[in-house]
Amino acid sequence: xxxxxxxxxxxxxxxxxxxxxxxxxxxxxxxxxxxxxxxxxxxxxxxxxxxxxxxxxxxxxxxxxxxxxxxxxxxxxxxxxxxxxxxxxxxxxxxxxxxxxxxxxxxxxxxxxxxxxxxxxxxxxxxxxxxxxxxxxxxxxxxxxxxxxx
Numbered sequence: 001x002x003x004x005x006x007x008x009x010x011x012x013x014x015x016x017x018x019x020x021x022x023x024x025x026x027x028x029x030x031x032x033x034x035x036x037x038x039x040x041x042x043x044x045x046x047x048x049x050x051x052x053x054x055x056x057x058x059x060x061x062x063x064x065x066x067x068x069x070x071x072x073x074x075x076x077x078x079x080x081x082x083x084x085x086x087x088x089x090x091x092x093x094x095x096x097x098x099x100x101x102x103x104x105x106x107x108x109x110x111x112x113x114x115x116x117x118x119x120x121x122x123x124x125x126x127x128x129x130x131x132x133x134x135x136x137x138x139x140x141x142x143x144x145x146x147x148x149x150x
Contacts, residue, residue: 001033002033002037002040003033003037003052005037005041005046005050005051005088005089006049006050006051006052007089007090008089008090008138008140010052010089012052013049013050013089015049015054015136016134016135017047017048017049017054017056017133017134017135017136018054018056019055020055020056020057020071023070023110023111023112027057027070027110030051030053030057031059031068033051034046034048034059035059035061035066035068037051038059038061038088039061044060044061044062044122044126045058045059045060045061045126045127046058046059046088047130047133047134049133049134049136050089050133056070056071056072056134057069057071058127058130058131058133059130060123060126060127060130062122062123063122063123064119064123067117068109068110069107069127069130070107070108070110070112071108072105072106072107072127072131072134073105074103074104074105075104075105075106075116076103076104077100077102077103077104077128078102078103079100079101079102080098080099080100080101081099081101081121081124082096082097082099083097083099084096084097085125085129085139085143086139086149087129087138087140089133090139090140090146092148092149093140093146093147093148093149094146094147094148094149095139095144095146095147096143096144097142097144098142099124099125099128099129100124100128101120101121101124102119102120102124103118103124103128104116104117104118105127105131
């Protein structure tokens with residue numbers, strides 16, 4: 001089911017999200033809906049608070065593939081990249097943001113199994129952007145300037 005994407009100004013986007021503790025059918029349905037919503041919106045990532053659910057879950061769909069990260073935590077961040085970002089919750093805007101060029105995260109999957117992953121370049125940028133959402137941070141908080149998207 002395609003869910004409504006919450007827009008800037010909604011307080012759920014500014015909440016620090018709660019960890020996922022129940023790996024059940026409700027979580028699976030949410031993740032499935034987030035995947036469908038992300039594909040419909042043609043985005044690179046979507047965090048649970050962007051669909052009004054303040055839990056630590058994100059989905060990312062990039063060249064490297066489709067990923068679900070539950071309770072993700074940064075292990076380390078290296079390097080630097082600088083570039084334009086937009087957000088499905090900040091329609092019509094873009095801004096230039098400095099991010100690490102390489103990150104390592106640990107996370108759980110929808111069953112609760114633990115994994116680690118190293119991401120580079122745009123994949124790293126997408127992960128950083130989505131994990132910020134879990135702490136109530138928008139890219140506009142970090143951007144040098146925000147402008148109307150082309």
